[in-house]
Amino acid sequence: MTVAQHNEQLDRVNAMAPEDMIRWAFEEHGPRAAIVTSFQDTGCVMIDMAHRAGVTPRVITIDTLRLPKETYDVMDRIEAKYDLTIERFQPDPERLAKMISNHGEYLFFDSKEKQEYCCRVRKVESNDRALATLDVWFTGLRRDQSQGRQDTEMARYVRAPDDPDRRVLKASPLVDWNTDRVWDYIKVYGVPYNALYDQGYTSLGCVICTTPTMPNEDKRAGRWRWFNAKNSALGANADKECGIHVEGSGI
Numbered sequence: 001m002t003v004a005q006h007n008e009q010l011d012r013v014n015a016m017a018p019e020d021m022i023r024w025a026f027e028e029h030g031p032r033a034a035i036v037t038s039f040q041d042t043g044c045v046m047i048d049m050a051h052r053a054g055v056t057p058r059v060i061t062i063d064t065l066r067l068p069k070e071t072y073d074v075m076d077r078i079e080a081k082y083d084l085t086i087e088r089f090q091p092d093p094e095r096l097a098k099m100i101s102n103h104g105e106y107l108f109f110d111s112k113e114k115q116e117y118c119c120r121v122r123k124v125e126s127n128d129r130a131l132a133t134l135d136v137w138f139t140g141l142r143r144d145q146s147q148g149r150q151d152t153e154m155a156r157y158v159r160a161p162d163d164p165d166r167r168v169l170k171a172s173p174l175v176d177w178n179t180d181r182v183w184d185y186i187k188v189y190g191v192p193y194n195a196l197y198d199q200g201y202t203s204l205g206c207v208i209c210t211t212p213t214m215p216n217e218d219k220r221a222g223r224w225r226w227f228n229a230k231n232s233a234l235g236a237n238a239d240k241e242c243g244i245h246v247e248g249s250g251i
């Protein structure tokens, strides 16, 4: 596609309601479209929307092998309720073994660089392998999740990791929803959700790296909490990203 064609497509997609965007993507692109989710609130809502729109979505998760039991539990409930099989992209075993052998299992405590290295091996590289199979990548990003996500676009084209000349449509149909709207949907439609939300968590990732938050905190304040003091000088949680959504990929 040319740049002009990409822009026309973005105009069309940006004008769609979330349900219509999801239906269009799966009808138009089939298995080249997927909801890529860590089973936070918004991802579960998108799966339900697809079901209500009459399409069976391809659902992908990045399984870091360090996810909490509650996340694996909600995956089981989603698979049962919507009669689908979640594709789990896991870290490359050799890369993982080398990282742990050189730096230990808990390297993410040492420095921001080592946290990003761990996230790259356990998350970003797996996500890149998933994106190599996709033309449309649905994410659950919302602007109210953190200061760093305030300018997130509903749809944009990003460079495919497997081919610098190829573009993937990155779509975040609920980008302008707030927490109340997401949870109203979950309650009204009985969407399965991660039990950690009932324990004070407002953002979900790997065990240890994710903790509950206080009411006055940013939703991502519980992620890599040991970096919060350093981040407060920069703007609370501004750079708390694992890497999947940075470097031109939407934030």
Ligand code: SF4
Pocket: 064, 066, 108, 115, 116, 118, 119, 120, 122, 123, 205, 206, 209, 242
């Ligand atoms: S969230 Fe923590 S354990 Fe998970 S990949 Fe990132 S640094 Fe590693």
